[in-house]
Each structure stands twice: as structure tokens, then as C-alpha cells.
Amino acid sequence: MLGSEVGVIKEVFVWSDFDSPTELMDKWLLAFESATKTIRVNMTGPINNEWTLKFTDLEKPLGTEGNFEQYYYRLQTHCEGRLWELYTYGSPPLHRTISPLVKFVPKLGYAIFPPNFIKDLLQSYGPNQELTAFKAGRDYFFIEVGNPSEHIRENFANMTYRSSNVQEDFVTLVEEKPVGPLLLTSTDFKIAYHSSKVRTCRIRIEINGKLDQLGRGDTDIFREVRDRVLKFLENQIEKTMLSTPTSRIEVKKDAKSQTEIVSREITQLPQPIVIKLSKPIDPSMQKRIVGLFTQDVRNSNFFGTVEWKSEAEGVVRTTDAQGGGDAILSIQIGKDFLMISPLLTTTARTIDRIYHVILEKADVDSILTHTVE
Amino acid sequence: MATLSIKTYLDHMDLKNWAFSLFDPGRPLHTHGFKNGRTTPTIKGETKTYTPDVVVWSDEMILILECKGGKPVEDDLTQGKSYVDIPESVLLELTGLPSIRRKVILLYFKNMLDLDPKAKEDLLSKLALERDIVLWVYDRGFSITSIQGSHDEDGLDSLLKGGVDVPRLLSHQIEIQPDSPTVLLETLLFRKLFERAFRYRDARFTIGNAREILEGHVYAVKNPDRRLSDAIRSAETHDLCSTEQPGQVWKLNFLLESNASIGNYLQRLHSVLSYPSLNEFSNG
Numbered sequence: 001m002l003g004s005e006v007g008v009i010k011e012v013f014v015w016s017d018f019d020s021p022t023e024l025m026d027k028w029l030l031a032f033e034s035a036t037k038t039i040r041v042n043m044t045g046p047i048n049n050e051w052t053l054k055f056t057d058l059e060k061p062l063g064t065e066g067n068f069e070q071y072y073y074r075l076q077t078h079c080e081g082r083l084w085e086l087y088t089y090g091s092p093p094l095h096r097t098i099s100p101l102v103k104f105v106p107k108l109g110y111a112i113f114p115p116n117f118i119k120d121l122l123q124s125y126g127p128n129q130e131l132t133a134f135k136a137g138r139d140y141f142f143i144e145v146g147n148p149s150e151h152i153r154e155n156f157a158n159m160t161y162r163s164s165n166v167q168e169d170f171v172t173l174v175e176e177k178p179v180g181p182l183l184l185t186s187t188d189f190k191i192a193y194h195s196s197k198v199r200t201c202r203i204r205i206e207i208n209g210k211l212d213q214l215g216r217g218d219t220d221i222f223r224e225v226r227d228r229v230l231k232f233l234e235n236q237i238e239k240t241m242l243s244t245p246t247s248r249i250e251v252k253k254d255a256k257s258q259t260e261i262v263s264r265e266i267t268q269l270p271q272p273i274v275i276k277l278s279k280p281i282d283p284s285m286q287k288r289i290v291g292l293f294t295q296d297v298r299n300s301n302f303f304g305t306v307e308w309k310s311e312a313e314g315v316v317r318t319t320d321a322q323g324g325g326d327a328i329l330s331i332q333i334g335k336d337f338l339m340i341s342p343l344l345t346t347t348a349r350t351i352d353r354i355y356h357v358i359l360e361k362a363d364v365d366s367i368l369t370h371t372v373e
Numbered sequence: 374m375a376t377l378s379i380k381t382y383l384d385h386m387d388l389k390n391w392a393f394s395l396f397d398p399g400r401p402l403h404t405h406g407f408k409n410g411r412t413t414p415t416i417k418g419e420t421k422t423y424t425p426d427v428v429v430w431s432d433e434m435i436l437i438l439e440c441k442g443g444k445p446v447e448d449d450l451t452q453g454k455s456y457v458d459i460p461e462s463v464l465l466e467l468t469g470l471p472s473i474r475r476k477v478i479l480l481y482f483k484n485m486l487d488l489d490p491k492a493k494e495d496l497l498s499k500l501a502l503e504r505d506i507v508l509w510v511y512d513r514g515f516s517i518t519s520i521q522g523s524h525d526e527d528g529l530d531s532l533l534k535g536g537v538d539v540p541r542l543l544s545h546q547i548e549i550q551p552d553s554p555t556v557l558l559e560t561l562l563f564r565k566l567f568e569r570a571f572r573y574r575d576a577r578f579t580i581g582n583a584r585e586i587l588e589g590h591v592y593a594v595k596n597p598d599r600r601l602s603d604a605i606r607s608a609e610t611h612d613l614c615s616t617e618q619p620g621q622v623w624k625l626n627f628l629l630e631s632n633a634s635i636g637n638y639l640q641r642l643h644s645v646l647s648y649p650s651l652n653e654f655s656n657g
Contacts, residue, residue, distance in 0.1 A: 017572075106574050245544075247589055250411070254466040261467050263414030263428075264589040269397055270544055297632045305643060321635070323572045341544065345568060 007089030009222055012098050013209040013233060014084040015349040017107040021051045021075055021084070024105065032104050039096060051075040053086070055097045071097050078230065079237045082348060083111065085230070094210075106323025109349035110209035111233050112356055115184035116367045118205055121228065125191055183207070183364045188214060191221050205229070207356075237348045239370035243271040244342040271370075272330075272339040273351055275358055278365035280336045286314055289331050289338065289362055293318040293354070300357045318354070325350035379646060382557055384482065385442030389413075389426045389547045391511060391539050392438050392480055396429045401537055405529065406431030409468070412547045413591040416463060422594050424551055425456055430468045434526065438478045444489050445481065445496040453477045453506045476507055476524055483512040497521055509533065549592045558592050559604040560645050563613050566625060567638065576625040577617060580605075611645050613638065 018024055025043040033040055038058040045051030053073040060069035071092030076085045086098055102108045185207045192200040201217030203225055204210070211229055213222045246268040252261045281289075293316050294304040304318030313332045320326070327350050328341040340346075340354060355368045389412070395402045396410045410429040415422065427438040437456045441449055456477045464473055479500075486493050500508055500521050507522035519533030548561050565586045570576045583601045593600040605623060608614050614623045627638035 106572055249589055252466050254460075254462050256462045257460045258419045259460070259463045259466070260417045261414055261463065262417075262591070263411035263467075264591075265411060266546060295636065297635065303635055303639060305639060319568050319571060321571055323574060325572070326568050345572075 008091070008216060009087055009089060009213045009219065009226075010091065011085060011087040011211045011226065012094075012102075013111040013211070013229070014086060014098075014102060015109050015111055015237075015347065015352065016077075016082060016084050017347055017349070018081065020081060021046070021077065024108075025051075028105050028107075032101060035104055036100055039100065041101070045075070049076060053097075055092065057096050059096075073097065079234055082237055083233055084108075109322065109324050109353065111236075111348075112209065112352040113205055113207055113211075113229070113232075114355065114359065114368060115207075115364065117232055118184060118187050121205070121225070122187070122189060125189070183359055191225070193218075193221070201225075207359075236352075236368075240273065240342070240346075240348045240351050242268075243273050243370060244268070244346050245270040245344055247344065270342045272341050274337050274339055274369045275355060276367045276369050277336045277338065277358075277363045279363075280334050281331060281338070283333055285362065286331050286333050289329070289358070290314045290316055292357055292361055293329055297321055299361055301353070302357065320350055320353050322353070324353050327351070327354060329354070379554065379556065381442045382553060383646075385440060386545075386547060386550075386553075387543065388440040388442055388480060388482060388511060389438075389550075390543050390545050391517070392440055393427050393546055394540050394544065395517060395537055396427075397540070397544075400540075401532060402429075405532060406433070407436065411467075413550055414467070415551075415591050415594060416459065416467075417594070418460070418463070421455075423456060423459055424591065424594060426547070426550070428467070430470070430473065432470065434474045434476060434524070434529075435464055435468060436476050436478055438480055440480045442482065442485070444485050445492045449479055450496065450499055450503075450506070453479050454503070457503075457505045474525065476505055476522075478507050478509050480509045480511060480517070483510045486510055511539070512536075515539070549587075549590050551591060551594045553592065555600075555603050555607050556645050558600060559607045559611070559613075560642065561590070561592075562587060562601070562604050563608050563625070563642055563645075566614075567627075567642070570625055570627075570629065574629065576627065576629060577622055578614075578625070579622055608645075612641055613645075 021043070029041050029043060040056040040058065042054040042056070043051055044054075051074070053075060055071045055073070057069045057071070062068060071088070071090065073086045073088045073092070076087075077083065078085060102110060186204065187206075188202065188204045190200060190202045192198060199218040199221060201219070201221035202214040203222060204212040204214050205225075206212075211226060213219070245266065247264050247266050250261075250263050250265050253259070254261070290306060290309075292300040293302045294306060297303055301321045302318045303321055304316045307315045307317050307328065309315070312334070313330060315328060315330050317328050318326065325345045325347045326343050327346045328343065330339040330341065332338075338358070340351060342351075351368070355366070358366050393410065393412055394400070396407050397403060398408075407429045408431065410427065412427055413424060414428055415424055425437045426440045427436075429436050429438070437459070439449075439452055439456065454477075457475070459475075464475065465471055486496075497508070500506055503522070507519060507524060509517055509519050511517045516536035516538045517533075518536040519530070524530050524533065549558055562583055566578055566583065569578070569582070569586055580598055580601055583605070584597065587601075605614065609616070609623075612626055614625050616622075617624050625638065626641075628634040
């Protein structure tokens with residue numbers, strides 16, 4: 001059970017297209033080991049719907065011969081197996097454990113914690129926030145947010161914005177407004193409750209599905225945040241599932257006339273999913289978005305074809321090059337939103353990855369919404 | 374089957390999808406009671422096979438829609454009449470309703486119907502003699518309207534005479550049919566195989582994979598594997614795939630890790646429909 005052991009909790013939330021984690025165990029781990037050469041993975045379970053992944057890092061020998069550094073992750077599934085929660089109590093290096101595994105297996109992909117979700121989360125803990133400081137790094141910026149509330153006196157949050165163009169963004173940040181067109185990628189925040197005793201917990205939440213406890217702190221507070229994160233993701237996938245088309249093949253036989261009827265029944269129609277933009281789409285933005293999802297694979301990891309294009313609208317069919325599925329995008333000039341029409345192959349990962357590309361390359365303030373309520 | 378251009382085939386597919394979209398939840402015809410629908414069902418009888426484009430039904434009536442992308446021809450009415458002859462027991466099996474009225478709908482693009490006034494006049498005069506066949510037209514981008522025949526239900530007649538708007542964005546539920554040209558099947562199949570290759574990190578495929586990936590699409594009445602083989606052979610000539618094990622395993626001609634190679638593949642796939650050769654038009 002999460003949080004029942006002693007230690008600092010580190011978590012990663014991952015979308016999965018597997019029917020069960022056992023499928024990963026049976027079909028992918030051997031291939032993963034051969035591809036990485038210096039990482040071994042052993043997976044056991046399930047015990048109480050929980051699997052254990054043991055990573056052995058062959059690049060990190062220990063004193064005794066044949067012994068290597070080992071890292072453990074526990075795996076719980078949610079949302080009928082579509083969402084995996086991987087957690088650990090140690091500090092295993094991600095680049096030798098979960099990161100290469102998620103990168104290698106096309107049926108897995110990080111969930112996304114978008115800026116609006118992080119900001120809403122912070123607002124719910126400290127509605128009166130103030131910018132108290134900022135500093136610039138080589139390709140990122142730190143923003144410090146204070147909370148002048150009586151109960152939480154200490155600095156509240158440090159937000160990291162990643163920049164793809166430091167010089168330009170620095171001018172925007174310093175001279176124009178506190179936070180310019182920078183993408184909020186990571187936020188450290190501290191929650192403190194002052195009742196009979198002070199309880200605090202420092203937490204880091206990152207855009208690509210990571211939620212970490214920073215140092216020892218109150219695990220109940222961490223669990224509370226984790227539950228809210230989980231609820232957000234459950235809500236996202238539920239809406240995506242309601243928007244995604246489904247169909248089934250129906251075969252009927254009429255003995256009297258020796259007739260067989262084979263047909264496809266559409267059991268659920270696609271409903272467009274909307275990405276709300278911070279400003280209306282102009283022709284150059286339309287061109288950029290169409291390009292990102294059809295040809296500019298280096299920047300987007302998507303390929304596709306233009307299905308049709310008129311003066312006002314471009315419709316593209318795009319495929320995630322990391323195996324995340326396909327979808328149709330409609331980009332209309334003058335509208336402050338773009339629409340994703342899901343296909344049978346569209347998954348939560350497809351939607352998240354499309355949204356991530358829009359956030360990173362087109363509009364850092366865009367918000368993923370669903371039309372199905 | 375008359376030889377048609379690729380564009381007419383594609384228009385025909387669009388027309389079917391527009392027609393089917395009329396019965397989406399929330400649309401007037403769905404609200405009117407037509408809540409059950411099937412796209413391109415294959416009805417195989419002892420002696421005859423029917424493949425109407427769309428079948429929808431309410432508690433009292435079944436509409437069998439046949440969409441026509443081109444100008445009206447003599448065969449259209451013959452095809453419509455054949456649907457009037459589908460045995461009652463088959464409709465019972467399909468709908469589960471013991472007594473149901475049927476209407477066959479012939480649906481044309483307005484501009485194609487108006488293209489040849491003589492053919493249109495001929496069709497309308499013959500249709501006047503048919504009780505169970507109704508003519509609808511689609512004015513592109515606007516609405517579908519009934520212009521000839523009665524549905525034997527005042528509410529439906531009035532609804533269709535006024536015209537039913539079509540949704541702006543088309544959801545392609547039907548992409549292929551049994552008599553589609555091989556290049557159309559090839560394009561659909563190899564687009565789906567391309568997408569599959571990323572999901573499975575594997576550009577190889579078998580005929581079984583091809584069959585599986587097209588599940589739900591009616592692309593052949595007899596011998597579907599032969600149609601798939603034809604599409605694969607055609608794809609080999611377009612440099613979309615090559616044989617790994619003759620007759621068993623093929624490989625898509627692109628490298629998963631190379632962006633340039635993927636771009637070239639997509640370009641080749643796109644050009645299959647852009648520059649079709651004439652002898653590929655009438656394969657069925």
C-alpha cells in the first residue's frame with residue numbers, strides 16, 4: 001500500500017495499452033534487456049493487484065563479484081489497467097530504470113500534468129499567491145511563489161519554466177511580464193498545516209507524469225496530493241474513453257433463408273476533444289501546427305497527411321511515431337481552439353502527446369478540454 | 374460494374390459517410406426514431422449477396438440506402454429493386470422486429486443528378502412507378518432532401534422534403550467497399566499497416582495482420598484474402614512493401630528510426646491515389 005512504508009516516495013504515472021502488466025512481463029522485458037544490454041529487469045506479481053519490478057544495473061557493480069546495484073519499483077494499475085502508477089521508496093536513477101523502459105515499449109507513455117492542472121492544484125492550497133523571486137538558468141527559469149496567508153508563512157512554490165529560446169525568453173520574462181511564453185515543466189511546492197503540531201511536506205510535480213516527495217515529510221500530505229493527481233488522470237481518461245469511437249462486428253444467421261448477415265455496429269461515435277488556445281489561430285500558426293503533425297517529426301514525433309485543406313481549415317490525420325496511436329486534427333483559422341477527432345486507434349496517450357506538442361511548440365497556455373461532460 | 378474514376382469512388386465513399394452521419398445521435402433522423410444503423414452490411418443469401426451502403430431502422434421502418442457518386446444509370450434502379458426483394462426473414466433477423474416496413478433510398482449528389490437532364494428525367498419517371506423506392510439528393514455542404522417518392526409516413530416525408538442538414542465535419546466510418554478499386558484498398562491497408570508498425574515497433578506483417586487490421590471494413594464479398602493479396606502486390610509495385618518470405622511475410626519499405634525514410638513512405642502512399650493507372654480502376 002502506497003505510503004505505508006518508511007522512506008521518500010517517488011512516483012511515475014504512465015498510460016498503458018496493455019491488457020495487463022503480465023503482458024509486459026511475458027512479451028517485452030527480454031527484448032528490453034537485449035536492447036539495453038546493461039539493464040536487467042525482473043517482474044513479479046501480482047500480489048494484491050501489485051507487481052514488483054526489480055532493475056539490475058550491470059554498469060554499477062557492488063563490492064562482491066557478480067553483485068550489481070538493484071532498484072525496485074512497485075506497480076499498481078488504475079482505470080481498468082489503462083493507467084499505471086509506478087512508485088518507489090528509494091532514489092533510483094530514472095534514466096537506468098523507468099525512462100528507458102517507457103521509451104522502449106511503444107505501448108507505454110507518460111501521463112501529462114499540464115500547467116493549468118498544476119496551477120489549479122497550487123491555487124487550491126494557497127489562493128493568494130504572490131511572485132516573490134525569480135532566477136534564470138541556462139535554459140530554464142525559476143519562479144518563486146509566496147503565500148501570504150496567515151497559516152502558511154513560508155515560501156510556497158518554486159516553479160520551473162523551460163525555455164526553448166533563452167535570450168528571447170529572458171527579455172520577455174524580465175522586461176515584459178513575469179512569465180512569458182514559457183512552459184511550466186516542474187513545480188516544487190511545500191504544504192504546511194499548522195494545527196496542534198506543524199505538518200509539512202515538500203513535493204515536486206513534473207509535466208511528464210512524475211510526482212516526488214522531496215525529503216522526509218508528512219506522507220499523509222503527499223498521499224492527499226497523490227489522490228488528487230490520480231483523480232485528475234482518472235477524469236482525463238474517462239472523458240477520452242467517452243470521446244473515442246468503438247465498434248463491434250455483428251454476425252447473424254437466418255436458418256430459414258440460409259442467409260448470413262455480417263455488419264459493423266458503431267457502438268460509440270467519436271466526439272471531438274478540444275484544445276483551447278490562448279489566442280485565435282492565424283494562418284502562420286495554422287501552417288505551423290499542420291507542419292508539426294505531418295512533416296516536422298524532429299520537433300513533434302508525429303507523422304501524418306493533410307486530409308483536406310481549404311482557405312480557412314486544415315484537417316490532418318496524424319500518427320504518433322512512438323506508437324501512441326492516431327487521430328484527426330482540425331485547425332481552423334480564426335478559432336481559438338483546435339479539435340481532435342478520435343479514431344478507433346486513439347488512446348489517452350495520443351491525446352496527451354498531441355496536447356504536449358501544442359504546449360511545447362505552439363501555445364504554452366493552451367488547455368485540454370473535453371466536449372463530453 | 375461500370376468503370377468509374379478514383380475521384381468518383383472517393384466521392385461515393387464521402388456520400389455514404391454523409392448519409393450515415395444523418396443518423397448520428399442528436400441528429401433529426403435519430404431523434405425521429407432511426408436509432409439503429411449498420412454500415413455496409415454483407416447479406417449473403419443462398420443465391421444472392423446484397424451489400425447496401427447503409428441500413429437504419431426505427432421500430433416501424435427500415436431504410437436501405439444505396440449511395441450513388443456518379444450520374445444516374447439504368448443499373449441503379451435494378452439495384453434498388455433487388456433490395457425491395459430481400460426476404461422478410463432476413464430483415465427480421467437483422468432488426469429483431471417481426472413486422473417492419475421497408476423503404477429503399479437511392480441517394481445522389483445534386484450536381485451529378487442534374488448533370489444529365491435526360492437521365493434524371495428517365496430515372497424520375499421510372500421511380501414514379503415504384504412504391505418502395507425513394508430518391509434523395511445531397512446538395513454538397515448543405516442538406517439531404519427527398520425529391521421523389523413517399524416514405525408512407527407524413528412526419529418523415531415532411532422532414533426530408535424540408536431537407537436535413539449534414540454535419541460540417543465528416544466522420545469517416547466507411548472507407549472501403551467490396552467493389553472499390555484495388556488502389557483504394559491498398560491505400561487504406563497500407564496506411565493502417567504504417568500506423569500499426571509504430572504501435573508494434575515492427576514493420577513486418579502477414580496476411581493475417583492485414584485481415585485483422587481491416588476488421589470491420591467490408592472490402593470483399595468472396596475470397597477476402599485474394600483481395601488483400603492483390604492490394605499487397607499492388608503495393609509492391611508502388612514500393613510500399615517488399616516480400617520477406619514469399620506469400621507469407623512482407624515488410625513495409627521504411628525504417629522506423631529514420632524520419633527521411635518515413636517521409637518518403639508517406640509521399641509514396643499519398644501518390645498511389647494521386648496518380649492511379651487506368652487499368653487499376655475496375656478491379657472488383
